[in-house]
Amino acid sequence: MSDVKTSQKSVRQVEIEILRYNPDTDEKPYFQTYQVPCQEEWVILDAVNYIKDNLDRSLSYRWSCHMAVCGSCGMMVNGEPTLSCHAFVRDMPDKITIEPLENFPIARDLIVDMDGFVEKLSSVKPYINAAEEKTVEQGTYQQLPEQLQLYKQYTQCINCMLCYSACPQMALNDGFVGPAALALAHRYNLDSRDKGREVREDVVASNAGIWECSFVGACSEVCPKHVDPAAAIQQTKIAATGDYFKKFLMPWKNAQKGQAPEGGDQ
Amino acid sequence: MKLTNGNYVRPPARYSWWLRQGRYFRYMMRELSSLFVGIFSIIMICGLYQLSQGEAQFTAFTSSLWNNFWWLSVITFLFVTYHSYSWFIVTPKAMPLRFSGKKVAPWIIIGAHMILWLICSIFIWFIFTNGGAQ
Numbered sequence A: 001m002s003d004v005k006t007s008q009k010s011v012r013q014v015e016i017e018i019l020r021y022n023p024d025t026d027e028k029p030y031f032q033t034y035q036v037p038c039q040e041e042w043v044i045l046d047a048v049n050y051i052k053d054n055l056d057r058s059l060s061y062r063w064s065c066h067m068a069v070c071g072s073c074g075m076m077v078n079g080e081p082t083l084s085c086h087a088f089v090r091d092m093p094d095k096i097t098i099e100p101l102e103n104f105p106i107a108r109d110l111i112v113d114m115d116g117f118v119e120k121l122s123s124v125k126p127y128i129n130a131a132e133e134k135t136v137e138q139g140t141y142q143q144l145p146e147q148l149q150l151y152k153q154y155t156q157c158i159n160c161m162l163c164y165s166a167c168p169q170m171a172l173n174d175g176f177v178g179p180a181a182l183a184l185a186h187r188y189n190l191d192s193r194d195k196g197r198e199v200r201e202d203v204v205a206s207n208a209g210i211w212e213c214s215f216v217g218a219c220s221e222v223c224p225k226h227v228d229p230a231a232a233i234q235q236t237k238i239a240a241t242g243d244y245f246k247k248f249l250m251p252w253k254n255a256q257k258g259q260a261p262e263g264g265d266q
Numbered sequence B: 001m002k003l004t005n006g007n008y009v010r011p012p013a014r015y016s017w018w019l020r021q022g023r024y025f026r027y028m029m030r031e032l033s034s035l036f037v038g039i040f041s042i043i044m045i046c047g048l049y050q051l052s053q054g055e056a057q058f059t060a061f062t063s064s065l066w067n068n069f070w071w072l073s074v075i076t077f078l079f080v081t082y083h084s085y086s087w088f089i090v091t092p093k094a095m096p097l098r099f100s101g102k103k104v105a106p107w108i109i110i111g112a113h114m115i116l117w118l119i120c121s122i123f124i125w126f127i128f129t130n131g132g133a134q
């Protein structure tokens, strides 16, 4: 990627300040400043790549696709959770501050520890829990285009974690299941082929799940793929509230359900 | 704070986080506005009680409220208006309406709420002012 040529006419000198941290030698993170000749068409990731290629080889960060698909280059850019391949330098001031995504432990420089995030994603059982397993001979689980449209938006998540960085609830309680995982649960709950809503409920409808969300809505504002996790969470809250009242109005249904999951889970 | 595996955890800004970004500030104002919705409800209940005691009592109550606490009325009005506005603009998130298989555009849902809000307000205003005139 270092073959990005610097053409004289469109170059702007930008001061980029990056939060550095080496777990082997540093007690605390510290800022390091670089002068970067940025081109008109560069995104933040190009500027960071320039630093890595030309100014400081020790700088560590994640990136892969450079086209807002892989979700790995999320960083705090001037305090805003940003996909660094998705934000032009020309829209930024002459001084840019880059930090690792907030609300995550820093592993090294701009690399954060995402183990907790991955655990949260898997805690909502993000796969189709079909009512009955089909054999290959029995064919596929079919779905109409209208049924797909109901949840398609929630399948667009690229696991960039920007929503976790933007969420102030996450900052105060890192046990919160969080926007992307709850949106993922909603995606499966809305899928006509899935029957696993009750299995997910222990995590999703818990205090650490949807009820930890106070609807700040920051997750949806920063999401680069317009997944709108805040919408998923509010809709799940409404569904869970409906379930709660149904328990009282239709007690005979509880008796039927009460036995099935326990027996099925063992 | 350094974890045993070498990862560094940045301490969160426990008390000042809501001043860092416009969206957090707007959220906190929405939460704060609930306090004024509470104040407004108490005033309403008192007003209804005074109304049940007769017109003279009610008029005395409203004029004493305005003469002594006009500033509270103004602040309450502003916050209650902001409260309604801030919730109406997020309604499409909780209300994903679909019409003949297509998602209804968020601005239609917000607009419908705003128009209904305006009609209700004008209606109540009309009853209130006309009721007083007769």
Ligand code: SF4
Binding pocket: A156, A157, A158, A159, A160, A161, A162, A163, A164, A179, A180, A183, A219, A222, A223, A224, A225, A226, A227, A228, A229
């Ligand atoms: S929901 Fe949006 S912001 Fe959150 S991880 Fe997925 S793509 Fe990123």
